[in-house]
Amino acid sequence: MGDKAADKRDVWQGTLALMVLKTLQAMGPLHGYGIARRIEQTSGDLLAVNYGTLYPALLKLEQEGYISSEWGFSDNNRKAKYYKLTRAGRKQLNKEEREWEQTTAILARFLAPGEERS
């Protein structure tokens, strides 16, 4: 069990969608494998994306209308399905970013050394 994957953290439920949207905003249209790799790289390889869970998540975002997909060709000329942000997706991303920032700010205040205590 001394696997290196054991040290990595799994992606939290619910944050995967945000990461996907953010990745697509940063990178433009991208295929599933590319999105997964990008998330791993951005996290500094601290996060292990279960590639298998990525596809249902992509499908869900597509069903909700935040992303759209079409078939295209990769750099080395492989056929792949490319996902890109829609207008609704951009709006949703902004919203979720704000909410996330708020949440982290609140948490940060809790976790920071208490000024009132000292």
Added chain:
Amino acid sequence: MRRLRAWFSRLGALYGKQRRERELADEMDSHIQLHMGDNLRAGMSPAQARREAVMKLGGVEQTKENYRERRGLPILETTLQDCRYALRLLRKNPGFTLVAALTLALGIGGNTAVFSVMNSVLLRNLPLPHPEQLMFLRLPNEQPRGASNTGDGDTSFSEPVFEALRKEHAAFSDLIAYVPLAIGKTAVRIGEDPEEAEADMVSGNFFSGLGTAFARGRGFTLADEAAHAPLAVLSYSFWTGRFARNPAILGQTIYVKGLPFTVIGVTAEGFYGVEPGISTDLWIPLQNRPELNAWGNPASGSTLYGTPTWWCMRLIGRLAAEVTVPQALATLDPAFQSAALIGLGTPDPKSRKNILALAPAKGIQGLRDQYDQPIKILMAMVGLVLVIACANVAMLLVARNSARQREFSLRVALGAGPGRLLRQLLAESFLLVTTGAALGWMFAISASRALAAWSSLEVPFSLDSNVLLFTLVISFACAVVFGLAPLHSAVNVQAGSVVKTSNASAQRTKKSSWAGKMVVAVQMALCLILLVGAGLLVRSLRNYETLPLGLRTNGLLVFGTSPLATHSDDEKARFYQNLLDRLRVVPGVESATLLSNRLGSGWSDNNVFAIDGVVPTGNFADIGMRSNDVGPDYLHTLGIPILRGRDILDSDSRTAPKVVVVNETFVKRFLSKSDPLGHTAGGVKPEQRFTIVGVAADSKYTSVEEKPRPMLYFPFWQRSSVSDMQVELRTAGNPEALIPSVRAVLHDLDTNLPMQKPMTQRAQFDESFSQPRLFARLSMFFGLIAALLVATGLYGTLAYRVNRRTSEIGVRMALGAQRTAVLWMVLRESLLVSVAGVAVGVPLAIAGAQLMRSMLFGVIPGDSLSFVGALLGVTLVALIASAIPARRAMRVDPMVALRYE
């Protein structure tokens, strides 16, 4: 919003599935390729690169499955799949499907039909706006003493009470009066020939207060009531039946008791008026003419509309908004108490208090009390039939599913969880139940029509939303029970047994066959209960049919008449004398007489008469006397034996000395000490006394089931007022053959005069026990169905067991077992089941019979004949059901049986 959009998108994904599958495969493929490319660049070997990529993905098929779950609506998809599969299975086994669906149809349909009756009689509201506000007014203590009443003691009010209460708008937004024009039907004429119709005269707010809708024209107004306007409103069914929905009906003239009325409206379909169990044909505003007196009563001084002491009006009120029943009663009571005394002087403080009560207008008023318990018992019986039917279908399903063990274990081996198997089985049972319920609904439509016809209620038992809901609920309950019953055997399947399974090794465990036998035993017990119930009711019916009536009903024709153009009692007496004279010479008529209350119709006159000028004292139960006003030749015509003295004669005319004939019970109770002839009965004053000239044997008056009571027969023309009379004709031939010639005689006398409800006297008495007859027939029908179902259930179980044990039987026979031993083996099984069923059933049947006590007549609940009959019935069922399997077991050829494997 987004969620909805996603849901629609998922729903859409149910279509074009193949294209989507291909796309998914392509995407997975491209993912692996891209990942492999990276891995190869990182220096892995191709095999390693592929392996790493697949592992990172977490398995291609697993990912695909996760994806699929998100893509479509898995529950919907698998449900559709299950239904398609179930449909295929049912189609493959048409015999099984047919038997199961028909069994269910019988159970569900029977329950629906009986419930529809219960619904109409006990539960349903009137088809009017806000029916919950409608209240019948009642007199639990009956009318005050001294009031002239209609014989319908607790429903009829006086005009002053109506006028006083209708002003109390704080209680009732509308108080409505309705008064029958006759007991039974009223003479009407449309065109040439006289006929009869149910007619009520009503207050001006009858239609507006009830909120009746109109198919044509309008209803009455308060001005119409005040003017006693000659207007009429027809019911939709009368308009349909009598006028073929002629659109030109408005403005036509209809003669009611010979008086012209102009039709101004037709009520909407489905409105049958507010009379209990009767479909009213036409309504006219309240009238004050003697010819149209309430209830067809002779219009003497004390009983004419406008006479304050004539309690003849039935009342129904619509509660004002937000007023409760106690509030309304509190508002109404002071007005009621003072109005009730008008015309009666100061009340005797010792007499009963006048009480006003309200009863919700629900079901068929007046029939509720009478039908309440019988209908509930019927409902219980038909419920038992449903349980038996359900058990049969469940056993069929279990038996079939145990033959499907291979299929189930294969499915489990392929990864189906118990949930999925459960869903599959539920889908099958739902499909089965839906088919059964649909068939049952059709069955219920015709069955409830038949019930309505049998019960001689005129108001149809329509199948409304209540009934539909009831059917759906019981069907749903059935489906769940069926789905779950076979699950036990299905989920206990071991995946590994798939290969091993063959006919022999799929032998059912002892436990499960024991469960099957227990179900049949319970069915047997229920069947026994039903057969006992049926036996008791049939025996009661037999008693009704064979009980001596004390008169010769064969060859008697009875019909009603009401002279239309007569005004005084003398005229009426002359009319009837004339009628009798003419009828006596009609060919075929042996003798003719008259009577005011028709025998077997339930109506009677009840009073306490003075004997020799002294009113007996005591309870009404002891001193109450019945009387009937009769014509000459009465005892002779009806065939009632004369024990002493003589019959009423033509010579006992209006001016002759007053005479009366009493019955045996009267003599026993009041004049047992001396010769009754020569004593008097009647009023206290000498001029009101009638001399007893004859003693007749006891005979039935109101119905078959009544007990003998003291009875007086008065010559009708010697009474102070002459009622409308019924005519009895005795003939040697078929009584109904007289009808045309009698009708001609009536037509000669008056063209407006119909023959009212002509029928044989036997049929009239039969009508008095139509309800016990209905219930006896129904319970017999249910008993037979139960026996049939139990027989098929037992047969199925035994046949299945024999089938399963064919090889065992073969071995036994090869080892020298006698055929009789094999026969006994099968019979013993069915016998044990029957004995267990009987052991459980007898105590339950005894308890059930006690509940039926009130429905029994001349039979005790522990009637041994009924019990023995039921036991024989169950035994017969067991024997018949086991005969075929036993024969088959006996004929097993050991060689064939052993090769069978």
